[in-house]
Amino acid sequence: MAQALLIIDFQNDFTAGGALAVPEGDEIAGPVSRLSHHFDFIAATRDWHPPDHASFDTQGGPWPVHCVQGTHGADFHPAMKDVEVDAVVDVGKGRDDEGYSGFEKSDLAQILHDNGVDEVYVCGLATDYCVRASAIDACREGFDVIVVEDAVRAVEVTPGDSERAFADMREAGVQIATSEEVLAGAGAT
Numbered sequence: 001m002a003q004a005l006l007i008i009d010f011q012n013d014f015t016a017g018g019a020l021a022v023p024e025g026d027e028i029a030g031p032v033s034r035l036s037h038h039f040d041f042i043a044a045t046r047d048w049h050p051p052d053h054a055s056f057d058t059q060g061g062p063w064p065v066h067c068v069q070g071t072h073g074a075d076f077h078p079a080m081k082d083v084e085v086d087a088v089v090d091v092g093k094g095r096d097d098e099g100y101s102g103f104e105k106s107d108l109a110q111i112l113h114d115n116g117v118d119e120v121y122v123c124g125l126a127t128d129y130c131v132r133a134s135a136i137d138a139c140r141e142g143f144d145v146i147v148v149e150d151a152v153r154a155v156e157v158t159p160g161d162s163e164r165a166f167a168d169m170r171e172a173g174v175q176i177a178t179s180e181e182v183l184a185g186a187g188a189t
């Protein structure tokens with residue numbers, strides 16, 4: 001069976017200068033790049049919203065307008081240019097799709113199963129939203145799941161959200177490891 005790297009929403013709008021910039025979001029570029037060379041199969045999600053997505057503040061939702069389909073903000077971060085992505089999965093496409101989990105209304109589980117994947121290493125943005133939801137759903141789908149703690153960053157709308165997200169993920173059966181441990185081939189802690 002095989003391992004896959006799952007890169008969540010590493011997009012312009014979630015990094016410096018973006019509409020919903022995650023603090024230190026750019027800093028995952030190094031670990032994500034190093035991890036990418038270590039995996040035979042890489043899937044990357046994009047937050048991919050219509051202009052009137054229900055989560056936007058213009059529609060009464062909690063977030064600024066972000067990751068609108070086909071815009072620069074929705075493009076992958078420049079650091080993704082060096083990453084050989086095997087499958088791109090877009091989520092949050094429907095006006096009312098929450099779009100936090102890469103598995104919501106997507107083929108992601110099927111794509112991973114079709115490629116013999118049983119172990120999924122998760123990195124990307126943001127720890128307390130899409131990474132959390134995707135990692136927990138990956139567990140529910142029956143994958144072994146390891147979140148790479150130095151290759152994720154949190155929005156932290158409320159202080160402590162990152163810590164709570166890690167606790168929720170652990171409780172769901174997610175393991176946590178550093179990129180150094182993953183690259184050294186050591187087991188997750």
Ligand code: VGL
Pocket residue numbers: 009014047055063099100125126127128129130131
């Ligand atoms: C995300 C808030 C809104 C994420 C997406 O990728 O974590 N957060 N849309």
Ligand code: ZN
Pocket residue numbers: 047049055066067092099
């Ligand atoms: Zn979104």
